[in-house]
Amino acid sequence: MKLRLFPHPVLTPLLALIWLLLANSLAPGQILLGLLLGWAIPIFTLRFWPERIRIHRPLTLLRFLLLVLYDILVANLNVAFLILRGPRRLTPAFVTVSLDLRSELGISLFANTISLTPGTVSSWLSPDRRTLVVHGLHVRNPDALAATLKRRYEAPLLQVFEPC
Amino acid sequence: MLEILLSALILIGALFTFIGSLGLARLGDFYTRLHGPTKATTLGVGSLLIASMLYFSAQGKGVSFHEILVTLFLFITAPVSAHLLSKAALHLRVKSLANVPPRIDETDSDPDSR
Numbered sequence: 496m497k498l499r500l501f502p503h504p505v506l507t508p509l510l511a512l513i514w515l516l517l518a519n520s521l522a523p524g525q526i527l528l529g530l531l532l533g534w535a536i537p538i539f540t541l542r543f544w545p546e547r548i549r550i551h552r553p554l555t556l557l558r559f560l561l562l563v564l565y566d567i568l569v570a571n572l573n574v575a576f577l578i579l580r581g582p583r584r585l586t587p588a589f590v591t592v593s594l595d596l597r598s599e600l601g602i603s604l605f606a607n608t609i610s611l612t613p614g615t616v617s618s619w620l621s622p623d624r625r626t627l628v629v630h631g632l633h634v635r636n637p638d639a640l641a642a643t644l645k646r647r648y649e650a651p652l653l654q655v656f657e658p659c
Numbered sequence: 660m661l662e663i664l665l666s667a668l669i670l671i672g673a674l675f676t677f678i679g680s681l682g683l684a685r686l687g688d689f690y691t692r693l694h695g696p697t698k699a700t701t702l703g704v705g706s707l708l709i710a711s712m713l714y715f716s717a718q719g720k721g722v723s724f725h726e727i728l729v730t731l732f733l734f735i736t737a738p739v740s741a742h743l744l745s746k747a748a749l750h751l752r753v754k755s756l757a758n759v760p761p762r763i764d765e766t767d768s769d770p771d772s773r
Contacts, residue, residue: 513731516724571702575675578682578695587691587756610738611701616693617738618745630745632694 505550507533552655559651566612566647574613577633588634589618592627592641596649601656602627608648615644661717668710675703688756689748697741704733 507530514529515521537544550556577585596602602624606617609629619628634640682695708726715723749759 513728516728519724567701571675574682574694575678575702578678578685582686582691585687585691585756587688589755589759606742607735607738610697610741611734613701614694616690616697616741616745618690618742619749628749630690630693632691 506537509533510536550655555651556655559648559655562647562651563608563612570613574632577614585633586635588631588637590615590629590631590634590637590641592629592644594625594627594649595645595653596657597624598656601652604656605649605652608652609644615640661713665710665714668706668713672703672705672707672710675706677703679703689753690745690755693741693745697737701733701737705730 510533511526511529514532515525518525518529594602594605596605602620606620606627609615609617609627614632616630617627618630621627629641629644631637631640679695683692686692686695708729712723712726752759
């Protein structure tokens with residue numbers, strides 16, 4: 496019963512927060528409306544969320560988000576430099592990354608992070624969800640890139656969403 | 660003082676957006692072109708949004724937070740569209756400067772694509 500009334504407890508405050516940002520106000524009525532939406536939307540979209548979301552280490556998640564923001568900033572400058580230097584000197588490559596993540600949310604967050612950090616786009620996920628193919632704009636050492644991606648982004652996501 | 664800061668932010672944003680478009684025009688194949696608009700633009704749009712946030716907050720009608728939402732939706736949608744474009748290109752075997760990994764052909768038997 497509890498599962499049916501609150502299928503995704505994490506989503507409720509998140510949706511309420513997004514509603515408040517959308518309304519751009521902190522009036523009590525808006526907060527109530529936001530909470531109502533945050534309660535109702537997960538119930539109506541239950542079928543689209545096959546797994547229950549559990550966040551195990553919020554601090555690790557926060558640190559991960561800050562790390563990603565920092566990486567976006569630095570790597571943006573890097574890609575801008577690569578583009579300006581000219582396409583002739585680029586060595587693009589496809590890199591295969593083996594996945595330790597098992598949950599769908601974890602994998603999609605990992606793939607999204609890879610696409611957001613400049614210089615890499617996640618291109619293809621194998622049907623068995625065990626390998627992710629990443630396209631790199633300028634890859635000198637494919638194995639080192641795969642190792643970096645795993646250490647920098649996959650390890651914290653594993654801790655947050657799949658601690659066992 | 661504020662105006663100088665705002666102008667600097669807008670100029671930086673325009674510069675990075677321009678570099679992103681330049682990448683789209685100059686780079687060699689489909690996959691590398693994908694990097695320009697999805698990437699160099701995140702910083703460009705980011706600094707434009709910060710400028711917008713500062714400007715509307717300084718107007719005195721309260722702090723403006725809509726820009727955070729724009730950033731959020733951009734960060735959710737941009738990687739997904741890039742991934743799908745890239746996946747479709749691999750599926751159609753678009754010519755690439757890099758060696759395409761051999762296992763891609765299995766996409767046809769992807770159980771989720773049905």
